[in-house]
Amino acid sequence: MTRRMVVIGGDAAGMSAASAARRLDADLEIVAFERGPRTSYAACGIPYVVSGDIDDVDRLVARTPEQFRTRFSIEVHTHHEVRGIDTAAGAIEVHDLEGGGSRIVGFDELVIATGARPIRPPMPGIDLPFVQGVQTLDDAALLTALATGADRPRVVVVGGGYIGIEMAEAFVRRGLATTVVDAAPTVMRTMDADMAELVEQALRDHGVEVRTGADVVGFEPGRVVLGDGHLDADLVILGIGVQPNAELAADAGISTGHRGAVSVDDHQRTSADHVWAAGDCAESHHRVLGRPVHVALGTVANRQGRVAGVNVGGGDARFPGVVGTAITRVVDTEIARTGLSESEATEAGFEISVGRIDSTTRAGYFPGATPMTVKVVADRGSGRVLGGQIVGGPGAGKRVDVLATAITAELTLDDMVNLDLAYAPPFSSVWDPVVVAARAALRG
Amino acid sequence: MTRRMVVIGGDAAGMSAASAARRLDADLEIVAFERGPRTSYAACGIPYVVSGDIDDVDRLVARTPEQFRTRFSIEVHTHHEVRGIDTAAGAIEVHDLEGGGSRIVGFDELVIATGARPIRPPMPGIDLPFVQGVQTLDDAALLTALATGADRPRVVVVGGGYIGIEMAEAFVRRGLATTVVDAAPTVMRTMDADMAELVEQALRDHGVEVRTGADVVGFEPGRVVLGDGHLDADLVILGIGVQPNAELAADAGISTGHRGAVSVDDHQRTSADHVWAAGDCAESHHRVLGRPVHVALGTVANRQGRVAGVNVGGGDARFPGVVGTAITRVVDTEIARTGLSESEATEAGFEISVGRIDSTTRAGYFPGATPMTVKVVADRGSGRVLGGQIVGGPGAGKRVDVLATAITAELTLDDMVNLDLAYAPPFSSVWDPVVVAARAALRG
Numbered sequence: 001m002t003r004r005m006v007v008i009g010g011d012a013a014g015m016s017a018a019s020a021a022r023r024l025d026a027d028l029e030i031v032a033f034e035r036g037p038r039t040s041y042a043a044c045g046i047p048y049v050v051s052g053d054i055d056d057v058d059r060l061v062a063r064t065p066e067q068f069r070t071r072f073s074i075e076v077h078t079h080h081e082v083r084g085i086d087t088a089a090g091a092i093e094v095h096d097l098e099g100g101g102s103r104i105v106g107f108d109e110l111v112i113a114t115g116a117r118p119i120r121p122p123m124p125g126i127d128l129p130f131v132q133g134v135q136t137l138d139d140a141a142l143l144t145a146l147a148t149g150a151d152r153p154r155v156v157v158v159g160g161g162y163i164g165i166e167m168a169e170a171f172v173r174r175g176l177a178t179t180v181v182d183a184a185p186t187v188m189r190t191m192d193a194d195m196a197e198l199v200e201q202a203l204r205d206h207g208v209e210v211r212t213g214a215d216v217v218g219f220e221p222g223r224v225v226l227g228d229g230h231l232d233a234d235l236v237i238l239g240i241g242v243q244p245n246a247e248l249a250a251d252a253g254i255s256t257g258h259r260g261a262v263s264v265d266d267h268q269r270t271s272a273d274h275v276w277a278a279g280d281c282a283e284s285h286h287r288v289l290g291r292p293v294h295v296a297l298g299t300v301a302n303r304q305g306r307v308a309g310v311n312v313g314g315g316d317a318r319f320p321g322v323v324g325t326a327i328t329r330v331v332d333t334e335i336a337r338t339g340l341s342e343s344e345a346t347e348a349g350f351e352i353s354v355g356r357i358d359s360t361t362r363a364g365y366f367p368g369a370t371p372m373t374v375k376v377v378a379d380r381g382s383g384r385v386l387g388g389q390i391v392g393g394p395g396a397g398k399r400v401d402v403l404a405t406a407i408t409a410e411l412t413l414d415d416m417v418n419l420d421l422a423y424a425p426p427f428s429s430v431w432d433p434v435v436v437a438a439r440a441a442l443r444g
Numbered sequence: 445m446t447r448r449m450v451v452i453g454g455d456a457a458g459m460s461a462a463s464a465a466r467r468l469d470a471d472l473e474i475v476a477f478e479r480g481p482r483t484s485y486a487a488c489g490i491p492y493v494v495s496g497d498i499d500d501v502d503r504l505v506a507r508t509p510e511q512f513r514t515r516f517s518i519e520v521h522t523h524h525e526v527r528g529i530d531t532a533a534g535a536i537e538v539h540d541l542e543g544g545g546s547r548i549v550g551f552d553e554l555v556i557a558t559g560a561r562p563i564r565p566p567m568p569g570i571d572l573p574f575v576q577g578v579q580t581l582d583d584a585a586l587l588t589a590l591a592t593g594a595d596r597p598r599v600v601v602v603g604g605g606y607i608g609i610e611m612a613e614a615f616v617r618r619g620l621a622t623t624v625v626d627a628a629p630t631v632m633r634t635m636d637a638d639m640a641e642l643v644e645q646a647l648r649d650h651g652v653e654v655r656t657g658a659d660v661v662g663f664e665p666g667r668v669v670l671g672d673g674h675l676d677a678d679l680v681i682l683g684i685g686v687q688p689n690a691e692l693a694a695d696a697g698i699s700t701g702h703r704g705a706v707s708v709d710d711h712q713r714t715s716a717d718h719v720w721a722a723g724d725c726a727e728s729h730h731r732v733l734g735r736p737v738h739v740a741l742g743t744v745a746n747r748q749g750r751v752a753g754v755n756v757g758g759g760d761a762r763f764p765g766v767v768g769t770a771i772t773r774v775v776d777t778e779i780a781r782t783g784l785s786e787s788e789a790t791e792a793g794f795e796i797s798v799g800r801i802d803s804t805t806r807a808g809y810f811p812g813a814t815p816m817t818v819k820v821v822a823d824r825g826s827g828r829v830l831g832g833q834i835v836g837g838p839g840a841g842k843r844v845d846v847l848a849t850a851i852t853a854e855l856t857l858d859d860m861v862n863l864d865l866a867y868a869p870p871f872s873s874v875w876d877p878v879v880v881a882a883r884a885a886l887r888g
Contacts, residue, residue, distance in 0.1 A: 012874075045809065045869045053870075059809040287864075298874050299867045320862050327866035336866050365489065365503040398839065398872070401846045401865045408863055409853030418764050419852055420731075421845045422771035422780050423743045425489045426497075428842070430456075430742050 002029050005312050006092060006107035008082045008248070010034025011041065012298055013279025013305035014113030015063065018074045020309025020317075028313065030073070031105065033080040033094050036136060039065050044298050046140040047163070050147050051170035057140045085110065085252035087272040109274050109312045112249050112262060113305060116242035116280035116296045125219030131236045134163055143167075146235055147174040153234030155179070156224045158216050160187025162328050164239030165199065168208045169330050171237075179209040179231060181224065186212055188335070190326065191389050192342045194356065195375055198391040202333035242296045244281045257283050259294040266318045268308035276312065278304035285321030288339050288386055288407060289348055295322050324387075325404045327397045332370075334397030338404040339387030342377050351380040353413075355440030359433035361395040363425035372396040374437035376403065376413070383412035383442070388434070395427070402434050413442045446473050449756050450536060450551035452526045452692070454478025455485065456742055457723025457749035458557030459507065462518045464753025464761075472757065474517070475549065477524040477538050480580060483509050488742050490584040491610035494591050495617050501584050529554065529696035531716040553718050553756045556693050556706060557749060560686035560724035560740045569663030575680045578607055587611075590679055591618040597678030599623070600668045602660050604631025606772050608683030609643065612652045613774050615681075623653040623675060625668065630656055632779070634770065635833050636786045638800065639819055642835040646777035686740045688725045701727050703738040710762045712752035720756065722748035729765030732783050732830055732851060733792055739766050768831075769848045771841045776814075778841030782848040783831030786821050795824040797857075799884030803877035805839045807869035816840040818881035820847065820857070827856035832881070839871070846878050857886045 005021055007014040010032050018030050032039075040062040048054045065076040077094075083102070084093035092110065095102045118133030120126050132143065146153055147170065155171045157164045160182035172178040180187060180203060186196035187203070187210060200210050215227035224231045244261040255271035257263040262270055262277040266285065270277050279301035283292040300322060310317035325338040345352045355376045362369035370393025377387040388403030390396050406416055416438035423430055449465055451458045454476050462474050476483075484506040492498045509520040521538075527546070528537035536554065539546045562577030564570050576583065590597055591614065599615045601608045604626035616622040624631060624647060630640035631647070631654065644654050659671035668675045688705040699715035701707040706714055706721040710729065714721050723745035727736040744766055754761035769782040789796045799820045806813040814837025821831040832847035834840050850860055860882035867874055 042807065042809070042869065042874070044867075044874075045807065048810065048869055053811055054809060297867070299864070302874055303862075318862075321864075323864045325864045325866045327868045327871050329868070329870055334871075338864070338866070363486065363489065365486070365498060366492065367497055395839065395842065398866055399842065399845065401843065401863075401876075402849050404864050404866065405846050405849040405853070405855070408859065409849070409855055411849070411853055415852065418747075419845075420743070420765075420767045420769045420782070420848050422769045422782070422842055422848065423488075423741070424771045424773070425486065425492055426773055427771050427778075430486070430488075430746055432845075 002027060003108040004029040004031065004106065005109045005111065006105060007032035007111045007113060008092070009113035009115055010039035010076050010078065011113065011115055012301040014111060015040045015068065016302050016305030017111045017113060017278055017309035017312065019072055020306045021313035022072045022074060024310060024313030024315050030075065032074060032076045033082050034076060034078045035081040035097065037078050038137060039063060039068060039076055041137055042298065043135065046134055047166035047170045049140045050143045050167065051173050057137050057144070060137060082248060085248060087252055087254070087275055090274065110276065111308050111312065112270065112275065112277040112281060113279045114245035114248055114281045116244045118238050119241045119243050120238060123218045128219050128221060130234060131219050131238065133238045134167060147171055147176060151234070152176060154232055155235045155237065156181060156231050156233040157237045157239050158224070159239035159241065161190070161239055161241065162326060165203060165330055166328055167237045167239060168203060169206065172207050179211060181211045181214045181216055181231065183215050184212060190341065191337050192375065195373065195389045195391055198373060199330065199335055202330040206331050242280065244294060246281050249277065258292045261294040263292065266320060267311050268304055268319060276308040278308040287321045287323050297326065323404055323407045325400060327400065329397065332394055333391065334394065335391050336397040336400035337389045338400050339407045340377060341387055341389065345377050345386050350386060352386065353378050353380045353441050353444045355437045355442070355444050357433065357437045357440050359429055359436055361393045362427060363429050366425045370394065372433050374433045376437040376441045378413050378441050383414055385411055385413060385416060399434055413438045417442060446471060447552040448473040448475065448550065449553045449555065450549060451476035451555045451557060452536070453557035453559055454483035454520050454522065455557065455559055456745040458555060459484045459512065460746050460749030461555045461557060461722055461753035461756065463516055464750045465757035466516045466518060468754060468757030468759050474519065476518060476520045477526050478520060478522045479525045479541065481522050482581060483507060483512060483520055485581055486742065487579065490578055491614045493584045494587045494611065495614035501581050504581060526692060529692060531696055531698070531719055534718065554720065555752050555756065556714070556719065556721040556725060557723045558689035558692060558725045560688045562682050563685045563687050564682060567662045572663050572665065574678060575663050575682065577682045578611060591615055591620060595678070596620060598676055599679045599681065600625060600675050600677035601681045601683050602668070603683035603685065605634070605683055605685065606770065609647060609774055610772055611681045611683060612647060613650065616650055616652050623655060625655045625658045625660055625675065627659050628656060634785065635781050636819065639817065639833045639835055642817060643774065643779055646774040650775050686724065688738060690725050693721065702736050705738040707736065710764060711755050712748055712763060720752040722752040731765045731767050741770065767848055767851045769844060771844065773841065776838055777835065778838065779835050780841040780844035781833045782844050783851045784821060785831055785833065789821050789830050794830060796830065797822050797824045797885050797888045799881045799886070799888050801877065801881045801884050803873055803880055805837045806871060807873050810869045814838065816877050818877045820881040820885045822857050822885050827858055829855055829857060829860060843878055857882045861886065
């Protein structure tokens, strides 16, 4: 009898799982249910649609339902919402959002890939129409229309994390008055304050107003209410993080963990037999902290989805976890981090040494050389590299991958100092800035 | 009694050694002898002076003799050539090239940092004045004058390695008719033929004529003589590699090895007590091959020099070796390699698996995304990563550092596939090209 794989969620994790399973098992029946109108879109591209870098929102769609059907024999039902999972019976209840009516669909293997949603804290006015999350391509289209329309809205972005600063860049580049509000003393709390200050400076240099240490307590038409005043706003963007869409799994008795995300093992198995989870709804193992965390990133979603799909398809794949790498930019300032920040490492109980240096993206004498600051955090006793942060001009950000690789390989500062990294004047100073930071940490 | 450190050679390795020793030992007498007029210049910047990227040759000078004297109490004698070493007596014979006359200078510790020189094969016409090597800042000034002068010389570059293609780029960007001639079937023989072809294509796209499989047998006024014809040329650039300036050491009975370079241990000790060597004149340990090689690169010179200096200064530093990382560009095409190429690995006795993929430097839908080809070579049995090569648009080249780090850490393809590398649409596709290449090697 044909086995049936059911996938809940038609985005990165779900469709990666479906595709990976198909590659290994040509006979598997694969059915995916997606609440929205689209499959497999690059949500991380949304800010760049709003900014105008990408001129058509449809360019973010990697594959359409038709492509999945014809190329991979994967049946995708859009506008279908799964409302219940019966793990014992091996069945889900799915509701047709357009045609109406519900039906029960049996599964042999189930992949939960329900994603995450922007956090909307329960405060007065949060449901006013001018308070927007950034999640779907419909959001992208709406925000682009607002950014380019005649009304020239004053924009307040609540939260100075990745999505917050990317959206702030988008609106300010469209010429709109844009303010980022963050309750913390600095933006980008995944970085240490000394590095986050460089990010704030970049935002200000490009015309974004930054208000840190400012508590948002509610929204009223035309304004954001702060603990000690208010900000005029015609459009509010929520950038205070996401929460996993894990209620469906939790209601089915499946275990959840960090921030409510679905608990999974390194094969993406949940606590229920034949039920897998992947992507923004699921936990990830943090390889430095040695415990589960919730990381909602496209890379992780794709990788976890693939692992779940390989395992469903009869293979044996493992997701060993994340080290917490992330990158973004503010116009021409690149911002990247990996592993543990100084404060995270201290909080996790490490005794640390830290190196922080200023260098340049190219040889100092080479045209186009721009400032680049690198910070390396290491375990004081063993010298093991725990984390790194980079803020700098074009070419600076992706160098964080050297640190991500070093952390994964459990290299020490001594190992780092002796890395044979690529040098030519258009690409680096002769002592690579990452190596110089490691050497500073060795002394520090 | 004050100990005296004598350094032969005032460039990267020698002055790194002098500076490192000074940091550890304030009382050490440090004397350096340099044959030429300058200290510590970035020879790797010379092509970019000729191209016009860098407008003043003096920008390549990191520190002048005066700066060494006043800031570090390091006495540098330029225009002084060391002509003999007496290891038993602990003395050198030095000749004053300007003032004339020789003298004997005793040392407690000696660092040999005599560099390398362009290979000039003994063929007819090699000493004709229009046949130029690229080594000193005087060469840079002369070549820049020729590149920008009214005579518009036809340029033939002999050898399509790093210096050859960098010089070809420089001349062609100055609008001169430029040909690269290489005896091998492709240029860039440190890369595999399939990757070198991409380099050739980039050269051709920018107007450089490429003649491979062409034997240069001599030079006549106005032309380069080939085995089967000739090429008109008003200026010939030798780019067929360098040979270590190791005769001085060899004449003193100091051991030499690969390609005649001075043999050193991991502390940069030579075979003679209290005599150290560093930089382009010395060998390096290759961490993948497990044997000494001769690598003439600025990064290695700086690192070896520092290690020698720390050890002379009373510290304990070690140079664990190189993995063979190098990077260059042809205008906007970046070219990088690390570890062993497919052919080097096979030659070294490895049974290999290879992955080669085409991807893009940014998310495919993001403006400015350019093609990027990555090749990964691994040991078939263990999966250990042995090497990697990258050719691609802006942002492609420095990603080779991930592979260099992985090789140093002895990561396997499985480890590579699970690396948590930085992703955002302006920086990468969601599956990093390096990871995709590793996955291809896993299948290959």
